[in-house]
Amino acid sequence: MTPEGFVRADAIICTVPTPLVAAMIPDLPEEWKARYESIVNMGICCLVFKLKRSVSPHFWVNISEPDISTPGIIEFSQLRPVGGDTVVYVPYYMPNDNIKFTWTDEELLNESFGYLQRLNPQLTRDDIIAQHVSRLRHAQPVCEPGFAAKIPPIQTPIRGLQVADTCFYYPEDRGISESVRTGRQMAEHLSKG
Incomplete structure (x- = not known):
């Protein structure tokens, strides 16, 4: 239809x-x-940042810190330049009943930007050009x-x-x-x- x-x-x-x-x-x-x-399936909260500066010299950075809720970051602009800006994807894979799935966009963005700052302490809020959150309940099969x-x-x-x-x-x-x-x-x- x-x-x-x-x-x-x-x-x-x-x-x-x-x-x-x-x-x-x-x-x-x-x-x-x-x-x-x-x-x-488990869900995902997909966060995308457009930044004035790079987070890392790498396209893909795996993270296995017990106090970081994301498995890593993907800096797409390290794979393919996108007009001088930096585009970073931060995935939050989680069960749909995880409390963070109900967090506001602002809460997720603040936490994940803090992670980006841990990877690159030179990042400041002034480096954020744009940011966006999307959610998907059926992101990956268990x-x-x-x-x-x-x-x-x-x-x-x-x-x-x-x-x-x-x-x-x-x-x-x-x-x-x-x-x-x-x-x-x-x-x-x-x-x-």
Whole structure:
């Protein structure tokens, strides 16, 4: 369904997070719905800073300090220049019931900017050009033992309907090469059907 109405299609590729699939596709068999609903995801708060100065000379910095709530920072402008400014991404992966998921944008931005200042003590609030917070409840699957058996086939029992999100990359983690591989597999299957 689109704002203009229904669109007829020979094939549909659904890439929404698997926990949302069962409610979106009521014609799926109950056992398929149960498999999608059994996949647990953790959430993420994505913070992006546009700064006047660099935080680090590196594109990716892993952090494993017990008092820092983020696994690292990604300074995109170290990978590809973006007009002289610095663009830094700070991910907060967490269960959706973690108290920080309910924090205000300001609380998250203040805490994470403090982390950036720990990495580069020369940073000041005057270095902030812009900042933004986004939240996603289904950011990454929780891959417990036996996870592979939970994942349904990409091709559903509904002819022409394929479903896959990043949990289908298992045992690989989410990445561009896994996205390309999965996309190719889906396209090959459609071309055979």
